[in-house]
Amino acid sequence: MSSLMNGAKMLLECLAREGVDCFFGYPGGVTLPFYDAVYDHHIRHVLVRHEENACFAAEGYARATGKVGVCCATSGPGATNLVTGLVDAMMDSIPIVALTGQVSSKLIGSDAFQEADTFGITRSCTKHNYLVKRLEDLPQVVHEAFYIAASGRPGPVLVDIPKDVFQAQGHYAPVTSIHLPGYKVFTEGHTGQIRRAAQLMWEAERPFVYAGGGIIAADASAELRELVEILDAPAVNTLMGLGGLPANHPNFVSMPGMHGSYAANMGMTHCDVLIALGVRFDDRVTGRLAAFAPHAKVIHVDIDPAEIGKNRAADVPIVGDVKRVLTRLNKVLAETRPERKERVAAARQAWWAKIRAWKAEHPLAPVTSDSEIKPQHLMTEINRLSGGQAIVCSDVGQHQMWAAQFIQFNAPRLWINSGGLGSMGFGLPSAIGAQFARPDKLVFALVGDGGFQMSIPELATIAGYGLPVKIVVMNNGYLGMVRQWQELFYNNRLSAVELDCFPDAEKLAAAYGFKGRTIDKPWELSSALEEAVREPGPYLLNVKVSPFENVYPMVPAGGAINEMVLAPPQPVAVPK
Numbered sequence: 001m002s003s004l005m006n007g008a009k010m011l012l013e014c015l016a017r018e019g020v021d022c023f024f025g026y027p028g029g030v031t032l033p034f035y036d037a038v039y040d041h042h043i044r045h046v047l048v049r050h051e052e053n054a055c056f057a058a059e060g061y062a063r064a065t066g067k068v069g070v071c072c073a074t075s076g077p078g079a080t081n082l083v084t085g086l087v088d089a090m091m092d093s094i095p096i097v098a099l100t101g102q103v104s105s106k107l108i109g110s111d112a113f114q115e116a117d118t119f120g121i122t123r124s125c126t127k128h129n130y131l132v133k134r135l136e137d138l139p140q141v142v143h144e145a146f147y148i149a150a151s152g153r154p155g156p157v158l159v160d161i162p163k164d165v166f167q168a169q170g171h172y173a174p175v176t177s178i179h180l181p182g183y184k185v186f187t188e189g190h191t192g193q194i195r196r197a198a199q200l201m202w203e204a205e206r207p208f209v210y211a212g213g214g215i216i217a218a219d220a221s222a223e224l225r226e227l228v229e230i231l232d233a234p235a236v237n238t239l240m241g242l243g244g245l246p247a248n249h250p251n252f253v254s255m256p257g258m259h260g261s262y263a264a265n266m267g268m269t270h271c272d273v274l275i276a277l278g279v280r281f282d283d284r285v286t287g288r289l290a291a292f293a294p295h296a297k298v299i300h301v302d303i304d305p306a307e308i309g310k311n312r313a314a315d316v317p318i319v320g321d322v323k324r325v326l327t328r329l330n331k332v333l334a335e336t337r338p339e340r341k342e343r344v345a346a347a348r349q350a351w352w353a354k355i356r357a358w359k360a361e362h363p364l365a366p367v368t369s370d371s372e373i374k375p376q377h378l379m380t381e382i383n384r385l386s387g388g389q390a391i392v393c394s395d396v397g398q399h400q401m402w403a404a405q406f407i408q409f410n411a412p413r414l415w416i417n418s419g420g421l422g423s424m425g426f427g428l429p430s431a432i433g434a435q436f437a438r439p440d441k442l443v444f445a446l447v448g449d450g451g452f453q454m455s456i457p458e459l460a461t462i463a464g465y466g467l468p469v470k471i472v473v474m475n476n477g478y479l480g481m482v483r484q485w486q487e488l489f490y491n492n493r494l495s496a497v498e499l500d501c502f503p504d505a506e507k508l509a510a511a512y513g514f515k516g517r518t519i520d521k522p523w524e525l526s527s528a529l530e531e532a533v534r535e536p537g538p539y540l541l542n543v544k545v546s547p548f549e550n551v552y553p554m555v556p557a558g559g560a561i562n563e564m565v566l567a568p569p570q571p572v573a574v575p576k
């Protein structure tokens with residue numbers, strides 16, 4: 001027996017059936033009926049201070065759990081404020097359902113107050129979007145939205161709901177099946193291609209595993225680990241894939257790409273078989289594409305057929321869920337191992353010797369100073385406190401790259417960052433979502449002084465809900481990453497990158513009712529971080545670091561990834 005309810009209650013019924021326990025949003029005129037239903041519903045609504053941050057928080061929730069994150073905004077400006085977050089989720093394949101209110105059906109197209117063409121605006125930044133025209137369609141649409149967001153290559157789905165649909169009365173009939181004729185997900189991978197991949201892997205003298213965010217999305221860490229152990233192959237995790245293979249695994253090399261390690265980039269360049277798993281050959285990883293992995297045959301596994309051959313042709317293309325494909329592949333590899341492994345042992349030894357030599361030649365060595373806090377020092381201290389287990393939600397910039405280089409992630413879903421879009425302002429709100437999702441976890445919001453100032457309003461959300469997020473500002477007084485490029489490629493003409501007038505952290509935190517502190521001495525660093533972690537509530541630690549430190553290694557734009565600049569240029573001695 002279905003019961004009579006209005007659209008707003010029906011929507012909440014759908015969310016409850018999808019297992020939603022909390023969602024992030026901001027109300028407005030057309031969502032009034034919905035928020036009236038939210039008032040006494042058991043699903044927790046988290047009031048953020050800006051809709052963009054509702055979407056980032058939903059992403060943080062989704063990235064920390066693998067569940068679909070939900071955000072909500074009113075029509076017009078509320079909906080348009082979601083756009084950056086939607087693009088972010090699209091670029092990083094994060095499952096989000098965004099609910100937006102729309103003006104009443106009869107007003108659509110009349111330039112009504114707070115009307116925006118949300119459906120049209122979000123078409124290109126969502127995996128799919130809907131405008132619900134009739135209450136009868138609402139349950140089907142909402143359940144489809146969750147299904148599409150989470151299945152195949154995950155992504156954001158938006159459901160736009162006119163006010164009259166929220167108000168209309170109807171019966172909720174449980175949705176028992178989702179049938180989408182035009183939407184096919186290929187999960188298994190082609191048996192013949194899997195066998196070819198296994199054969200190529202055993203024939204390889206210098207195999208190299210290039211594992212990305214797809215490993216995290218597919219929950220395929222155990223299968224990835226099994227693969228690298230069967231093959232005894234070196235492996236890298238991309239910025240999106242960090243934690244996919246634990247950082248403390250002996251086969252883990254590091255992150256590759258523009259700020260990847262020497263060993264990772266040399267390994268990619270010199271391998272003869274590149275095993276690309278849940279990756280998209282992003283330009284920040286490949287550098288100059290024509291020079292990328294020039295000697296390698298490529299095995300590419302991805303759930304999205306559009307990724308295969310998009311940037312680099314695959315010798316063995318496999319469309320499928322990387323977890324399912326690796327399970328089958330590992331089985332074939334294990335069966336064929338005894339007869340083949342002998343033949344490759346010597347070559348493999350030589351390959352490992354090379355990788356180790358590259359690691360030793362140019363390690364990612366922490367930098368410290370007696371007089372100032374080096375950014376790398378900050379990251380190694382966070383790493384010490386995390387022990388490979390804390391969740392670190394990073395903003396975008398130099399601090400993000402140093403964090404990726406120096407903080408170890410020994411499990412998936414600990415490293416949360418805006419990889420594809422590189423959206424400043426992501427770190428703090430995503431930490432809110434992650435902390436709601438994982439109240440048991442130590443959560444750091446690691447932000448630059450630029451990105452932090454984009455998200456300061458969310459300090460109120462953190463304070464209001466008493467979230468014990470540890471906000472660490474890596475404060476170099478600049479938009480550091482842009483300053484680095486201006487220094488290196490624009491003749492050090494530092495244009496519009498200086499951030500003066502940073503607020504007093506202690507007073508700022510106190511204004512919201514929690515603790516804060518500023519430090520600038522290297523000997524204060526460990527105890528200040530420890531104090532922040534010990535504090536049961538939120539903490540704002542403003543760490544003043546050397547202003548002119550640059551991130552190395554660095555592949556200049558357009559360069560091949562083996563053409564790394566490894567260290568700052570040494571000053572040339574001028575003859576007297």
Ligand SMILES: Cc1ncc(C[n+]2csc(CCOP(=O)(O)OP(=O)(O)O)c2C)c(N)n1
Pocket residue numbers: 395396397398399400422423424425447448449450451452474476478479480481482
């Ligand atoms: C919304 C947005 N605007 C602009 C940029 C361009 N951008 C990339 S990194 C960066 C500097 C970030 O500065 P800060 O937050 O202080 O971090 P730092 O690089 O110093 O660690 C800028 C402006 C961006 N990525 N996102």
